[in-house]
Amino acid sequence: MHEDGLRDMSIEVIKPGLLSTLQDAGRRGYAALGVGRAGAMDESSWRLANALVGNRNGEAALEITLAGPTLRFRQDAVIAVTGGIIDARADDQQLLPWTSCLLPAGTLLRFGGMQHGCRSYLAVRGGFDAAPVLGSRSTDLHACIGPMDGRSIQAGDVLTVGEHATAPWFHSRKHVQALRWSLDPQPWLDYAQAPLALMRGDHYAALDDASQRALFAQRFSISKDSNRTGSRMDGTPLQLREPLELISEATLPGTLQLPPSGQPILLQVEAPVTGGYPRVGQLAAVDLPRMAQRRPGDAVYFRETSMDEAFQRLRECEESLRCLLQHIEQRLESS
Amino acid sequence: MQLEPLAEDAWLLRFGDTIDVEVNARVHEAAARLQSSLAGVECVPAYASLLLRFNPMDWLDDEGRVSFLRLRDAINAALQQTSASKTASRELIIPVCYGGEAGEDLHDVAAHTRLSLEEVIARHTRPTYRVAMLGFAPGFPYLLGLDPALAMPRRSHPRMSVPSGSVAIGGQQTGIYPQALPGGWQLIGRTPLQLFDPTADAPSLLQPGDRVRFQVIDEHEYRRLT
Secondary structure (H helix, E strand, O other), X not given: OOOOOOOOOEEEEEEOOOOEEEEOOOOOOOHHXXXXXXXXXXXXXXXXXXXXXXXXXXOEEEEEXXXXXXXXXXXXXXXXXXXXXXXXXXXXXXXXXOOEEEEOOOOEEEEEEXXXXXXXXXXXXXXXXXXXXXXXXXXXOOXXXXXXXXXXXXXXXXXXXXXXXXXXXXXXXXXXXXXXXOOOOHHHHOOOOOOEEEEEOOOHHHEOHHHHHHHOOOOEEEOOOXXXXXXXXXXXXXXXXXXXXXXXEEOOOOEEEOOOOOOOEEEOOOOOOXXXXXEXXXXXXXXXXXXXXXXXOOEEOEEEOOHHHHHHHHHHHHHHHHHHHHHHHHHHHHO | OEEEEEEOOEEEEEOOOOOOHHHHHHHHHHHHHHHHHOOOOEEEEOOOEEEEEOOHHHHEOOOOXXXXXXXXXXXXXXXXXXXXXXXXXXXXXXXXXXXHHHHOOHHHHHHHHOOOHXXXXXXXXXXXXXXXXXXXXXXXXXXXXXXXXXXXXXXXOOEEEEOOOXXXXXXXXXXXXXXXXXXXXXXXXXXXXXXXXXXXXXXXXXXXXXXXXEEEOOHHHHHHHO
């Protein structure tokens, strides 16, 4: 370590947590070269975390999975934690989730377990700095590209933070503090785990009658073999009327594939961009962040939706998110 | 040609349902036309289909719904344009060191196909292949044009890590591993070329639609080029 040489803002990783990766909006436009999107799995929470620290340019944040890291801040920092509700202590002080906090230089930020959800987002004012790869600071663990050469953070890593002005809403920098207001995670975290909206896929009609009904009626549970590539669904296996011989074609995040085992896989942000399994469904894009917050063992029910309904909900969600982002910006200015 | 809605921002154009040189050529021709005439639409070619990703907000009807009619008409108009500039596909030579450590399964392929090692190599280097699509991993080319006599099933126990640059046969396809990856294809050789470099301006050596030929090099030449 070259402590005295580091004038820039940096954060030392003491413990990495279960799986913590730097993520932004993801890599777009390279699917034809076999490069997937990656990026934050719960994009809404990632955007809100950035907004709470005053970042406006899609800065990279740390996506924390189920159990969080321990980080030493070498400089003052303004942070926010959104997404799954996770235990976070700055030195000995419990930190409020979904709000803006100030950590003075030297603070040890210790994350514990997650009480709700599966993925939390730690944003820091100025954004985590890393050289963009193919236009993005997202970690693609599957393709091994992005920050840290495409791996999750490890003990001993030093994360740097981009340049930023100080946050005007914190007047003193002497002690750990938080704003007096926080966001309501309720609409974003889906505590009730409502059914997720699924459109029929190209090969839905190839399912036998019982499986067509079961897809929209049975309880699936998320397998422990799930990751940023895909969520495997345990349940009564779905059957095709007869085997399909398919050739590989494009797939998307949210595609529900059916491998021969009959246990569907919901493709996630790091899935290969082509695949050869039948596509029995496509998750409404607006429900991708909700899916990202389900953890292994959680139940999933699908309800049928149409393309029109899926798009209307996406638009409405985007509109309310924009309103909220604007509201946060104004509120920070007047804090 | 069929149009299938996949997601709020994606449609699939299907040209067939087989792995076929002619069908794939139509995919690449359509991709070139659509990419040049539909601004903001991303084309992802596969064997017999083309994924189009678009911003749904660019394609709304009067009631604020995504107008698939408008999109379909724009696609058809673009495909019917006769003036679309036809860019000749590139041809690239890939040097390959066959057999030995570089191609551990060459003997198995020879045994399975009842050909001599030399004949397997000769038949693999003879055709001009077409990059049907890139997938599985960044820069992994699925090549069309394998001599049917060289077809061989995938290994029953896939390798945990296939070395970067490995040239391999899987079923009736041949391809090149752009990085160390788990894989079940039969390894017959290795190229010293780097197929994918995410930091380069053109990250992938091969583009969909490119033509590819393999050229035999020996171990000495392989080491020199590495």
